[in-house]
Amino acid sequence: MRRRRLEPDARREQILSVAIRLFGSKPYAQVSTTDVARDAGVARGLVNHYFGTKKDLYLEVVRVMLTVPEVALEQLPQGDLAERADSIVGWFLDVVSRHSTSWLAAIGAGGMAGDADVDEVIAEAIDIAADGILRAVGMERRPPPALRGMARAYVGLAVYTAQEWLKRGVLTRDQVHALLAVSLVTMVERVFPQA
Amino acid sequence: MRRRRLEPDARREQILSVAIRLFGSKPYAQVSTTDVARDAGVARGLVNHYFGTKKDLYLEVVRVMLTVPEVALEQLPQGDLAERADSIVGWFLDVVSRHSTSWLAAIGAGGMAGDADVDEVIAEAIDIAADGILRAVGMERRPPPALRGMARAYVGLAVYTAQEWLKRGVLTRDQVHALLAVSLVTMVERVFPQA
DNA sequence: CCGCGTTGTTGACACATCGCCAATAGTGCT
DNA sequence: AGCACTATTGGCGATGTGTCAACAACGCGG
Numbered sequence: 001m002r003r004r005r006l007e008p009d010a011r012r013e014q015i016l017s018v019a020i021r022l023f024g025s026k027p028y029a030q031v032s033t034t035d036v037a038r039d040a041g042v043a044r045g046l047v048n049h050y051f052g053t054k055k056d057l058y059l060e061v062v063r064v065m066l067t068v069p070e071v072a073l074e075q076l077p078q079g080d081l082a083e084r085a086d087s088i089v090g091w092f093l094d095v096v097s098r099h100s101t102s103w104l105a106a107i108g109a110g111g112m113a114g115d116a117d118v119d120e121v122i123a124e125a126i127d128i129a130a131d132g133i134l135r136a137v138g139m140e141r142r143p144p145p146a147l148r149g150m151a152r153a154y155v156g157l158a159v160y161t162a163q164e165w166l167k168r169g170v171l172t173r174d175q176v177h178a179l180l181a182v183s184l185v186t187m188v189e190r191v192f193p194q195a
Numbered sequence: 196m197r198r199r200r201l202e203p204d205a206r207r208e209q210i211l212s213v214a215i216r217l218f219g220s221k222p223y224a225q226v227s228t229t230d231v232a233r234d235a236g237v238a239r240g241l242v243n244h245y246f247g248t249k250k251d252l253y254l255e256v257v258r259v260m261l262t263v264p265e266v267a268l269e270q271l272p273q274g275d276l277a278e279r280a281d282s283i284v285g286w287f288l289d290v291v292s293r294h295s296t297s298w299l300a301a302i303g304a305g306g307m308a309g310d311a312d313v314d315e316v317i318a319e320a321i322d323i324a325a326d327g328i329l330r331a332v333g334m335e336r337r338p339p340p341a342l343r344g345m346a347r348a349y350v351g352l353a354v355y356t357a358q359e360w361l362k363r364g365v366l367t368r369d370q371v372h373a374l375l376a377v378s379l380v381t382m383v384e385r386v387f388p389q390a
Numbered sequence: 391c392c393g394c395g396t397t398g399t400t401g402a403c404a405c406a407t408c409g410c411c412a413a414t415a416g417t418g419c420t
Numbered sequence: 421a422g423c424a425c426t427a428t429t430g431g432c433g434a435t436g437t438g439t440c441a442a443c444a445a446c447g448c449g450g
Contacts, residue, residue, distance in 0.1 A: 005398055005445050027309030029224070032436060043400045048438060105309065113308050114222035114300065149365035150374060153356040157378075160351025170344035179345060179386045183352075186381040191374045200416045200427055227407060238429045243409060 012050045015040045016060060023061045024102035033057070059121055065106035066125035068095045076136055085184040088136040089177055092129075092158060097173075100166045107159055129155045137188050146195035154187055207245045210235045211255060218256045219297040223307045228252070253307060254316055260301035261320035263290045271331055280379040283331040284372055287324075287353060292368075295361045302354055324350045332383045341390035349382055 006014070018040040022031045033054050037044040051057035076087055096103055106122075113119065130151035134143050143151070158180055165176045201209070213235045217226045228249050232239040246252035271282055291298055302320070307313040325346035329338050338346070353375055360366045366374075 003399060003443095003445060008398075011398080027307075029307075029310070033438095034436075044437085045401075045439080046399060049399080052438095054437070108308050113303050115224070145365040146367075146370060149359040149363060150356075150370070153352060153359055153366075153374065156355025156358075157348060157352035160355075161345075161348040163351075164344040164348055168344060170340040171348075172341075175341060175345070175389055178389055179348065179382070182381060182385050183378060186377060187374070190377050194370055194373060198414090198416060198428060203427075206427080228409095229407075239408085240410080240430075241428060244428080247409090249408070 008050075011042075011046070015042065015047055015050060016057075016064070019057055019061050020064060020102065023058060024065065024105050027105075028058060055115070055117065059117060062106045062118065062121050065099075065102045066122070068103075081137060081188060082181070082185055084136055084138070085181045085188070086177075088133065089158075089180045089184065092180070093162070093173060093177060096162050097166065104163065104167060126152050126155050129158075133184070137184070139192070144195055147192055150187065150192060150195055154184065157183060203245070206237075206241070210237065210242055210245060211252075211259070214252055214256050215259060215297065218253060219260065219300045222300075223253060250307070250310070250312065254312060257301045257313065257316050260294075260297045261317070263298075276332060276383060277376070277380055279331055279333070280376045280383070281372075283328065284353075284375045284379065287375075288357070288368060288372060291357050292361065299358065299362060321347050321350050324353075328379070332379070334387070339390055342387060345382065345387060345390055349379065352378060 015036065019031075019036050022035055022039065033047050034044050036057070037047050040047075047054075047057065051060060077083055107125075113122070127148070130148055131143075133154060134147065134151050139147070161171070161176050161179055165171045165173060171179075210231065214226075214231050217230055217234065228242050229239050231252070232242050235242075242249075242252065246255060272278055302317065308317075322343070325343055326338075328349060329342065329346050334342065356366070356371050356374055360368060360371045
């Protein structure tokens with residue numbers, strides 16, 4: 001058996017990419033560390049050596065999957081609320097549809113939702129998205145907790161709606177876009193002020 | 196060792212109640228059939244005998260948890276849209292807050308989201324809720340798929356928002372109520388017509 | 391070119407959980 | 421009381437996971 005010796009960073013990267021592919025195609029419980037090791041052409045023990053526990057590996061995967069380019073959030077048009085809502089929704093749908101399968105698997109927690117650590121990682125991603133929404137619609141820099149909660153709820157709407165489009169296929173992109181844009185304008189004008 | 200022999204229905208019911216309690220307090224992976232058997236004062240093999248696999252048992256649990264009283268959905272006030280939206284939202288928040296912990300655990304899939312069978316059970320519950328929403332706001336009996344998709348997305352918003360209230364505590368019930376009522380009216384008037 | 395130490399890598403052991411099934415022993419009936 | 425029915429048990433085999441001592445690939449000095 002020929003062993004190949006890689007730089008730790010390279011090996012870690014390689015195993016991680018295999019894990020991303022597997023966790024992106026099957027739920028958590030249906031992916032064994034043996035699968036990851038086999039596909040990476042590596043002993044199972046090495047996976048634990050680099051990532052600790054299986055859940056730790058999964059946390060890394062989810063982190064990568066949910067890390068979306070934050071770019072182009074600053075260069076939003078300076079038009080009125082409706083225009084800004086339109087463009088932020090379009091940006092969100094672009095990001096989601098680009099790597100839809102892995103994104104959906106991650107946001108659905110691929111079978112580990114309810115676990116405290118996994119929930120925390122997902123919550124962070126939703127927080128980032130919610131803050132992006134708030135900034136895009138011209139909210140203050142330091143929003144009160146209630147306002148952020150409302151923004152997170154809106155992100156939840158966006159997630160569910162995107163699933164109806166990408167997973168179920170019962171909505172078109174235009175319908176999703178309209179639903180989210182209208183909802184966002186309504187929330188900004190009539191709900192957010194209550195916080 | 197003293198054995199006690201029960202009627203199959205009674206034993207099944209007893210084991211199920213224990214499973215509901217455990218799955219309601221910990222995610223799927225952290226509940227072993229050994230735990231269920233021990234708390235039920237029963238051999239582990241008996242759990243498999245009555246429910247088959249562990250996932251089958253979990254499916255039963257989720258089914259029970261998400262089965263909410265469909266009552267009082269017919270006796271909604273016949274006022275205008277805003278009034279009907281108000282009362283359906285109030286009813287939803289009542290149901291959710293009554294058995295909040297178990298309901299949240301179930302709708303979050305307690306660590307099995309992504310699994311096809313579990314997703315199906317949850318999807319059925321959301322379907323029922325979505326149809327209830329559509330009927331409450333006076334929609335047709337046989338809504339087109341797109342319309343049901345939009346209604347399901349709204350249910351998703353309700354779920355996320357309820358979590359911000361019950362789990363995070365950053366929103367008050369009044370704020371949640373306002374958010375959901377306003378959103379529902381907006382969707383019925385300006386989004387649903389597109390389907 | 392050859393030992394030699396560093397360390398990436400392996401294989402196996404211990405433990406936990408699950409599905410399954412033959413053996414066991416309550417329970418009601420004659 | 422004896423018996424048949426079946427609810428119930430306990431253990432076996434398979435699978436998955438974390439850990440760790442041992443192994444070997446690669447760089448380096450002689």
